[in-house]
Amino acid sequence: GQQVMQIPQYQHVQEGEDFTTYCNSSTTLSNIQWYKQRPGGHPVFLIQLVKSGEVKKQKRLTFQFGEAKKNSSLHITATQTTDVGTYFCAGSWASGGSYIPTFGRGTSLIVHP
């Protein structure tokens, strides 16, 4: 089946440093979603990107969708301890019209105060 590769698996940062996680698909995506899961919690939707080259911002978070719609990134500026958690991308393809997203393996962000 189709997969979304996500790196890195873990990222340790000092509070105030920046953080980036990357997702990549070998085939063109229809859209990509990003979710955050806090330790002991459940995934919470952050954003959906649909258009080629799209860039969206949410406060300190910047989301990008590549021009070829095969890759995406999430960048956090000046991390805070509240950013701790696992960030998942979830890519969708138009196969069979279902658009069911497939989750990447996630990037766990650890912020040291």
Added chain:
Amino acid sequence: DTEVTQTPKHLVMGMTNKKSLKCEQHMGHRAMYWYKQKAKKPPELMFVYSYEKLSINESVPSRFSPECPNSSLLNLHLHALQPEDSALYLCASSQYTYNEQFFGPGTRLTVL
């Protein structure tokens, strides 16, 4: 109401027990999902219901049996589970399958 609720929060069962997990949403969403999540792993899709009909079964063993009684409710019936089935079971819903998903808090299942 923008919430997906799941009951119970925790469940411990023996390998011969029969139990059910319940999920409910009142957002008018037409797609509902069951996921299994092991520690430090991404959610693993099990079943998808679209317009109350099972549209995807990701080759899940028959000891897991989903049911969608109506557009707001989703059940997962469990029977003769194995210890390796211990995991967090997440329910999610979305307006349609290409929309963002809203996850419930999950049921943490332990099979003894």
